[in-house]
Amino acid sequence: MAEAVVSFVLESVRDFTNQQAKFLSGVSRQVEVAQNELQLMQGFLKDADARQGQDETVRIWVAKIRDAAYDLEDVIQTYGLKVVSKKKKRGLRNVLKRFACIFKEGVHLHQIGAEIENITTKISALRSSLQSYNIKEIRDRDSSGGESSLQLHERQGLLRRSYSHVVERDVVGLENNVEGLVMNLVKDENLHQVVSIWGMGGLGKTTLARQLYHHKKVRHHFRGFAWVCVSQRCQVRNVWEGILFKLISATKEQKQEIKEMTYDEIAKKLFRVMEEMRCLVILDDIWSIGTWNLLKVAFPNVKTESTILLTTRNHAVALLPYRNVFLHELQPLNENESWELLVKKAIPAKAEIDLGMYRDLGRKMLQYCKGLPLAIIVLAGILARKNSIREWERVYENVHEYISRGIGHEEEYGGVSRVLALSYDDLPYYLKPCFLYLGHYPEDSEFLVSKLTKLWVAEGLISLRQQRHGSRETMEDIARDWLSELVERCLVQVGTSGSTGTIKGCRIHDLVRDMCLLKAKEESFLQINNSLQEMR
Template sequence: MAIVESIVELLLPKLADPILQEAIFLCSVGDQVKWLEAEFKRMQYFLKDADAKQEGDERVKNWVGEVRDVAYDAEDVIDTFLFKVESLRRTGFVGCIKRYACIFNELKPRHEVGSKIERIKAKIRAISESRSTYGIENIGQGAGTSSSGLSLQEWRLTSPLSQETDFVGFEKELEMLVAQLTEGELRRCVVSVVGMGGLGKTTLTKKLYNANTVKKHFHTHAWISVSQEYSARDLLRVFVRRWRVVSDKAAEKLNIAELRDKISEYLNDKRYLVVLDDIWKREAWDALKDAFPDVNNGSRVMLTTRIKDVASYADRRSQPHELRFLTNEESWDLFCKKTFAGQDVGWPQDYLEKLGREIVEKCHGLPLALAVIGGLLSGKEPREWDNVRKSISWQFVEGEVQISSILSLSYKDLPYYLKPCFLYLGNFPEDYEFHANELIGLWAAEGFLKERGELTLEEVGEDYMMQLVQRSMVQLTRRNSSRGIKSCRIHDLLRDLSISEAKESKFLEVRRDNGNAPSASRARRLAIHLNEPKYISLSSSHPHLRSVLIYIQGYASLQKEQSKFLFQGFKLLRVLYLAGVEIRELPKQIGELIHLRYLRCTKTELETLPSSIGNLINLQTLFVQSSNKIGVPETIGKMHQLRHLRLPGNKPQIIMSTGSVIEERHFGVIRWHTRVDLISNLQTLSGVYAGKWMEGCLGKLTNLRKLKIFFKTGAYAQLLSEAIVNLNCLHHLWARMSVPIRIFEGSAKVLPLPNLSHLLKLSKLYWGGKLDTFPEFPTNLTKLTLEWSGLKEDPMATLEKLKSLRILKLLGASYDGVEMACSAQGFPQLESLHLQALCNLKEWRVEEGAMPSLLHLWIGDCKQLKKLPEGLQHVTTLKKLELWWMRDEFNARVREDGGEDWYKIRHIPSIDIQQMIRFEAFGL
């Protein structure tokens, strides 16, 4: 079993840990530990073959389970022993360990670890002997892992990301549903799409939602995923944020009824389309329906659901559309798109097609099954196709297809290193959209990623995500500006599979009922999902936990006793992930979690981190959000394994300075002294204030990939210029003045941009400060944002030559000129252009042939702009135009019914005009 193999892989490096080696030598248990290491290495060899042979053989399955349990036992002994050794080290005892070896030999830990190892050795001997008893001596003589998947490097070279959605079939259904949305009754109708999981309800509805005819018909649109685990208040707040009905702070104070009223008031004079995806209960519809007014203007609400009764209940006068299965030819078409992706396979096509069609027939026209099987077979030889054909067995039960066999087959075919990564997705709530950086950081903390060659852990993680997408085991939802994976989600049927497989292997337990304590399953990971604000129930019945992940929709509080227990009760934690849990302070006991590698706390009111956090010598990721500014203690310099320090948000989070520790407040930020150069593995430094600490420190962070830094003035910009010469790994640079530039006077408001031409990996740049001269940007930039730059010359003349640029944002006061022009052939790759608060801009010209790839144009608060450019009519690639907070005269020119500029934009499917003017405070 690959999960057991990963457990053993995690255990072996611990046995070679230098601290452990020193301690076990002095405890006279070195021979025992060496024996364990050698025996687990031998087991690892057998496990590779057992992974292929355990399916359908209970003897092998039982044997693998016994190996798993003894590996867990060994890990518990080693981690507990390391915890005790490190506790002694912090007291200064282990610093004198050699001098007092005789005393150490008499310590209780020596006797405990020796006795426990002897018990483990006895179990291992019994397991080894049981191979003969079970009649499975031939394990270890096979070819190894069950998967013949491509190597990591091969995936990087041969497997570009496929399209997010391969839409096959349903053309007639699509046409009929478009008519239901745009024609017929004027009353607010509910249009429902009903079908079993995996049938393509969401895919079809997305196609409808983005159709040109539909986009043009409605004034405004919104999409929200409901799922089984929902909070009505949070769903309504999503609508409020989408339409900016009220500010986020105001929305937090409104109850459900008030939120419904605000949304209804906003929609009352608009023809709207709202999609409620994956709705399971009548109660969910009852909680939301009053937010969608019926004013007889042709507005529509769309539902996708597995339950026909829910669809009928939402609108008794509308017939739900029950989605059909794909035909044989449609199934074959989808299967080929997923399997071959336009590649020439180079095999005998007649034989391959015969096998393929037999496999497709067993999928019974279910799109999810076809996509997953297609991903499984991509790149495999005919022999393996035949094995898959023989393995598929499923049946119809009560009118629904049970596809667990197909999904399970695809899971079992994953390479051993991808299986724990896939199972880990069960930690996330239903319909959760997980960011690539977040997930990769968790994988790294769990030990699932290993550096290979010159690739970092993060780069290996990116490849793992790509492989899961290629296999259709996860769904790509958003790309970043470099066309890589930004975020993904997992289909709920595949999520069910991951949870089921994880529970069986004691990998993970998911709790949705807050009232019950965790079971005594010895699961190594516990995920708690809560929908309503409650106190979190925790108990000591899970002493072996390595990860606790808590997701709260809304807020939940930790009482003082619970907080103390959480940070003291689980000594062996590697991951502590608290999303939506209110925390007012981190107790000093957190420093005792010496195995911790990942710490994330959101929704906190922290003002400082305890100095004991420096004891977390294994911590890789520290991610803290707070309503306050956060002070960072100097002890953070002891955390040499730290790779990602994230204190995100648009407000500055911390200031670092040199000299003695001072507690001097500037705009609510606490200054602390620390040596960041001691954290040489750091790849992300987000939320720091510029200061003297940069001198001689920042330039030594040569592994830095992302830097997010705030400047009180431009005084330290030269230190950034000097440091950045050495930061050749930098991918993302984010720098800005901490307050609006109009507050500053004289030269202090200038924030000169350093020379970046040598940064060949830099792809994203945000610069928020006044520029005296227009800089030369790196030619490989894919995303550029300028704010407060105060440029006098038209920036387009320079920026349009950046051939890799895909996203450009010119925000408030970035350009002070009155004219702007985009030349023919300029911006060849630009996909998104954002122009905001260019207060003096009166005329914008776009020549024919400019921006040939533009998909999205956003213009907001440009009060002097008189009209849209003539050349916009030639940008035929445009899919979406948003006009926010423009003058009434400007908006009148773009009206469909007689507007002078309508002919320039009538080809654009989606046009969104927002007339409400809202200003957000800078939070000073």
Template sequence: MNVFMKSTKGMRDNESVREVVNKIRDVAHKAEDMVDTYVVNANKQRGRNMLVKYFFHRKNHVIMLPEVNDKFEAILSSILEIREKINENMFIYGIQQRNKEFAKDSLIARRRDVEEEEVVGMVRDSDEVIRQLEGGDLSREVVCILGMGGLGKTTLARKIYNNDKIKSMFPYCVWGFVSNYYSAQELLMSILKLLDLPEEEYKYLTNPEQMKRKIRESMSGKKYLVVLDDIWYTQVWDELHEAFPHDNNGSRILITTRMENISRYTNATFTYRLSFLDETQSWELFCYKVFGKAGCPLELEPAGKKMAKACKGLPLAIVVFTGMVAKKERSLREWNRIQNHISWYHAHEDYRIVTDILKLSYDSLPRTLKPCFLYLGVYPEDYEIPARTLCQLWISEGFIQATEAGPSNSQEVEDIADMYLDNLVERSLVQVASKRSDEGVKTCRVHPLLREICISESKENKFMEVCEELDANRSDSRRVSLQYKGECLPTTGDKWLARSLLFFGEETRWERESQGWKQIRNGFNLARVLDMNQVVLGLSPRGLKTLIHLRFLKVTASSRRIGNDVLASLCNLSSLETLYLWLRDEVTLPNKIWKLKSLRHVYLNFDNIILREWTRKESMPRIIRQRAKRLQIWSKGASMSEMKIGETKVENLQTLNNIYLNARTASVLNKGMFPNLTKLTLRREPTKLLEPEKEYLENSLMCLNKLRRLKLLCIAKLPLDPNAYPISLTKITIGYFGKLDAGIIKTLGQLANLRTLKLVGGSINGDVNCVAGDFPQLQVLHLSDVQLAGRWKVEEGAMPHIRYCINPHIHD
């Protein structure tokens, strides 16, 4: 059946092939359900006390086995029928059995940016729009870019936004993504983050009117350009335009839309209608995306020009299609073969053209990448997807098997997931929204048209479905993305077919089981992924410990008691790999959690709701709000339980964050309990300010031989001996440290592999002198809200590989 699935990947339009593929999928799901259900029932038997076990375990076990056997026989019969049908129709299907394994690409060194520096075919377009932006009178005017989806409205707007002439003309430039799933609160918050304001002034604003007032105050008297990208509804303009002041200083608002009525409604003084690329421009863009500045070989031009022409002048279609072509062999035979496959596109129009070309690009993906690409459909439109979380979800879903990583000395599954994401970026199926300091993908987006492919293909194959209500009876897919508005409605029905449930919507608080948790507990007991984003549990999650197949869990606890209840329930989840737990108060990690052999990532994020509400009050003096925020940062962390010497090591754990640095933590780390830890966040325990932090760090860090990223919060006393730090460290972040001795900077400069140093919130006492040989591998130095009491001098030969020096808030 695996051979059949591989061999027919380009033949799914054939009704007979599609029928067999659907039968294979359904029987695979039934087999999976049978095994997982048996494991759940067996686990329930083990959970009974000894007396109950003695009387009932043998009887129930005897009852369970025949039922399992009957299901197994039915599944086996279905498999045999499928095999017979495949063999009988092998000639008709025209299948040549082959077994080509996907050859893993090496990690891609260079990621593509969201927008190209030079956009082919848009010089005239951008010049025209820029002329309109600089012209007119001093009143606030609106300029509109209008066109169908995929024509490059966002690309053109980005080119204008990044133009040097525009930046000199408008001191304040702000970009706002709108999209079809518009949220006023999210959009206004994204604009506030671009206004170079102290974070405490806007972080806790939730009321749109307050946000608009803050934006208006911040931009008052300044000449600005605001880009509102992809407006769909007139309501958006009604809700946003008041945030931007009328100061008669020549400010402009640039909007992009596919709706002509939006241009009229906003009273745009100029509307630029984006046109298709002509054949020359299409060919120029095609060549640039495939060959860069090298140019196309003459023998390939005829076939290449036919492929470019088949894209009908639509930039998005050319970009995505060339992402596929660039991966193929550059020979006349291969290009003719590709060109022959797309010749029928000439007969189609509008979105059908784009959809078909995007579908062709999806079909060309290796089998291992297809589910990773389809999974992007779980996110709302224009959602900025955290790359780290996305890769962890891929792993939890089973898209990247541990066996693919090979021997213990080869790549981790996280590295392979990162490679898969890079591959999708290279094929122009994923856009990079932001990058990490090491040039890796930090956040990404998927174009709305590509997202439509993900959703339609996923629904047809029962892979994934997007729903607006939590209703088990309305979906037969294995994964459900609940994208709700308003309150999250409870589910109906007893059993879910889905194994993964992801929430996307406004913050919802569950105080009673009937609001949703009871339905998840009873109907979702085969869950592998439970991402309860924005759902706050105001009750203890009874039954969580029965979800024994759970691999990924993201949940928010409203109190310390509920947080500890969640942690206690996790101790039974032997398959758990990734935990994101949002907490409102500090907790203690139980010892039993370290018995979870599959556990890889533990993220504990703290949010003091009382301080958050307090700091929102505008009547509160700014300095008081700042101190409250600093208190909140200082007061949040998790404690470690005492661990017995000789306990089994947690071999798979890679990430551990927000742990108090104290004698207990130092003892646990010093015992080598986490030998493969790569990311660690430690913070000072607020009630024990006089504890010897330096000694704790010296005892803790030297045992972490694979630690790559270290974050220290509210900790100023660091070891001065370079040997106290693991040689494997590539990034160190020191935040809210108060006063830091300049000698520590000199110490960090001796770390051979340190590539990123980030200092946030505090002062450095004394002179920092970097001499030749210091910071030999440092590439990024990031200082934010740091006060220098002395001088920071860098001599020739120090920091030889520095690429970025970022200091947005530094004081000499």
């Protein structure tokens, strides 16, 4: 992410020096030289960022550039703010103090200038070492992957309108799965109290469960419905409360009453509701047998008309719940289904192009996705922004290069992890820190759009330089545009929507989050405190 860091530091320093020009006059020459050095470095950083996973020495070089850029920003802003605070002081006493400190301030100014020159020398030395690392300069029309600034802003404006309502997702390869499971769920005689959907991460288990949850026949058959996300660090009481609230459509008073119940009381109440009413409870993403053993205390262990549907990637969990469990193993998409999904996501329906030209390249790239819809959708998010066969060829070359490097820490998800990593590298510089910021949200959690955009602004991740010419957009407007772009790239999933269709909440898939945390760690962007996550 050195490209992003250097771009943001240059922008931050430029903005700060423009605002505080008269207070920085004493070091203006040193600041200008440092800025020029960083600007000369920018063209090489895209190649360096892409290669740091392959070469440890390049990774160290990138880290040094990133640290030097941060150091420059810190020195300039710290000095500027100190000078501003002194200039704002008023009164005779402070005037006398200022005269008494003129000599000391002059010495301090010299020290700051020397610090900036020292950082500039480091950057210059790093730039001089480029040849030894064989890092090449890459010149794009801009850092957003070839779009002009005007095209980018026009598309962002369209995104804001396009995502003002919930758009139905394209679903491929699940038709037979849905049909068979619906028949099982709506049988008059409930033979299976537990239905387990099992498969590896990214295979579409949650998507399948959602199709069942909203199916007309299922909605007609059951009287009570509840959907809860369990995740690796669930709190049992919170899960039980969430199920109860939904099954009885709890009022504010009822919710308060439930919250005041003891552990045993809430378990008995949930047991009784599921015993007396025909309910469908979906437990999405159960990771361990231990979690199930804690949760099942509140579920009926006698024959009832209620059904629990769970999704898991753990085969032992899928088989464990009850003796009358129905196990459904979800399979990867076949070659034709994979291509169909890629076309739906990557190529607009009205686009007048010869699919035959793209088919061979698309199928070659799909081999690395292993039939996992998540990987295919993320790959489509990259290709959707490439408007020529040459750009598709370049993506294929990058995918092939990633595979040959062996990037990816799990053999099972090796190719998939590399496709996800490529989707990160394909982000324009301004989106990378915004995406990495999402890693601090707990697994399977939904984050509010209104809060996230404010946090991005507060953290200094949003810049008015991305504002359309003549526009009155606020920083939060730009933040929403950038979030919409991450949605378009299939790295962020739409969650809750308002009554008017506007997006209120979003989430990221746990495999995407794993990649996000891996990149954030590599870039020293954030640290995750596990003890805090356990306090969710």
